[in-house]
Amino acid sequence: MNYYSTQISKLIEELGRLPGIGAKSAQRLAFHIINMPKEQVEHLASTMLDARSNVRYCKVCQTLTDKEICPICSSDKRNQKVIMVVENARDLAAYEKIGKFDGVYHVLHGAISPMLGIGPQDIKLKELMLRLQGDVDEVIIATNSSLEGEATAMYISKLIKPAGIKVSRIASGVPVGGDLEYIDEVTLLRALDGRIQL
Amino acid sequence: MNYYSTQISKLIEELGRLPGIGAKSAQRLAFHIINMPKEQVEHLASTMLDARSNVRYCKVCQTLTDKEICPICSSDKRNQKVIMVVENARDLAAYEKIGKFDGVYHVLHGAISPMLGIGPQDIKLKELMLRLQGDVDEVIIATNSSLEGEATAMYISKLIKPAGIKVSRIASGVPVGGDLEYIDEVTLLRALDGRIQL
Numbered sequence: 001m002n003y004y005s006t007q008i009s010k011l012i013e014e015l016g017r018l019p020g021i022g023a024k025s026a027q028r029l030a031f032h033i034i035n036m037p038k039e040q041v042e043h044l045a046s047t048m049l050d051a052r053s054n055v056r057y058c059k060v061c062q063t064l065t066d067k068e069i070c071p072i073c074s075s076d077k078r079n080q081k082v083i084m085v086v087e088n089a090r091d092l093a094a095y096e097k098i099g100k101f102d103g104v105y106h107v108l109h110g111a112i113s114p115m116l117g118i119g120p121q122d123i124k125l126k127e128l129m130l131r132l133q134g135d136v137d138e139v140i141i142a143t144n145s146s147l148e149g150e151a152t153a154m155y156i157s158k159l160i161k162p163a164g165i166k167v168s169r170i171a172s173g174v175p176v177g178g179d180l181e182y183i184d185e186v187t188l189l190r191a192l193d194g195r196i197q198l
Numbered sequence: 199m200n201y202y203s204t205q206i207s208k209l210i211e212e213l214g215r216l217p218g219i220g221a222k223s224a225q226r227l228a229f230h231i232i233n234m235p236k237e238q239v240e241h242l243a244s245t246m247l248d249a250r251s252n253v254r255y256c257k258v259c260q261t262l263t264d265k266e267i268c269p270i271c272s273s274d275k276r277n278q279k280v281i282m283v284v285e286n287a288r289d290l291a292a293y294e295k296i297g298k299f300d301g302v303y304h305v306l307h308g309a310i311s312p313m314l315g316i317g318p319q320d321i322k323l324k325e326l327m328l329r330l331q332g333d334v335d336e337v338i339i340a341t342n343s344s345l346e347g348e349a350t351a352m353y354i355s356k357l358i359k360p361a362g363i364k365v366s367r368i369a370s371g372v373p374v375g376g377d378l379e380y381i382d383e384v385t386l387l388r389a390l391d392g393r394i395q396l
Contacts, residue, residue: 018231029216
């Protein structure tokens with residue numbers, strides 16, 4: 001790309017490495033950044049560096065936070081005895097947005113996937129087991145409804161059940177507003193198997 | 199968004215201000231940046247700052263460059279007597295990618311738009327007129343085929359023609375591979391008007 005100056009080409013290249021940013025978007029972003037007021041670019045750069053430097057795992061639930069213990073784990077308004085297990089911090093955010101769950105979370109940072117060589121030791125399972133030695137009423141497994149998510153849910157439930165702790169799994173079925181016609185067979189079957197008596 | 203740490207929320211907010219980055223993309227990018235090796239984040243930040251600090255307008259063609267005169271304007275392989283006028287550096291890049299045009303460019307950094315209050319004095323027209331005092335054979339106007347682009351082309355051609363310099367406009371019509379059925383009426387009409395005898 002020698003039709004841009006080296007600095008612009010470099011910036012386009014760097015931006016193009018980010019997920020979901022294709023060649024065209026990288027180009028548009030680069031030109032936008034070059035035309036931004038200098039202080040704004042400095043602010044964006046320092047925000048990136050700050051976040052990267054200061055964000056770490058919460059000592060309790062392993063979510064990303066800038067404190068030792070995240071606001072949810074340190075809140076006395078949350079029921080610390082109900083733990084929802086999620087794959088990553090974005091899934092945690094998805095449930096937090098609803099604002100209806102008053103328990104706490106445990107972020108695995110991944111799911112078991114023999115295909116990708118990710119075993120139980122590669123996700124934050126040890127940390128979950130440690131938490132369960134405390135006073136816990138229920139573990140709600142909210143891993144994704146994918147092959148890996150299901151395998152992880154299965155594995156965790158087998159691990160926890162013998163300890164006598166209640167384990168549940170979020171429901172799987174037809175999404176609200178979903179048109180049966182366009183829903184895949186596995187989901188339809190899952191919805192049938194999971195039917196609730198009225 | 200208090201379900202993330204302040205640092206993450208800030209980063210998501212900053213990224214979400216960039217063009218074409220929605221809330222979901224900003225979130226994904228933020229988490230990606232937080233999980234990137236620290237040196238890579240530092241590199242990305244410094245590339246952004248470098249580009250912003252060092253990139254300026256080429257003294258001749260006004261494109262963005264990190265030298266006083268851009269590589270195209272300072273190349274002796276390019277015909278400095280043929281100037282293609284484009285709206286912005288991305289349009290220049292689009293023609294450069296083809297690699298078939300051996301003249302030079304002039305970047306206007308915008309187009310005349312009475313609607314948006316952009317007049318001839320707000321784009322790099324003065325700089326073009328200055329260049330035309332030198333030895334120029336032809337000016338090819340390659341502004342966009344939009345209302346603003348057409349108005350700009352018209353304005354420039356009226357300005358240059360009296361000076362006795364050849365002025366041309368890139369062709370407008372049905373794009374190659376385009377299906378007539380799906381092409382707008384204005385383009386169809388333009389293609390008809392611009393028909394070439396075989």
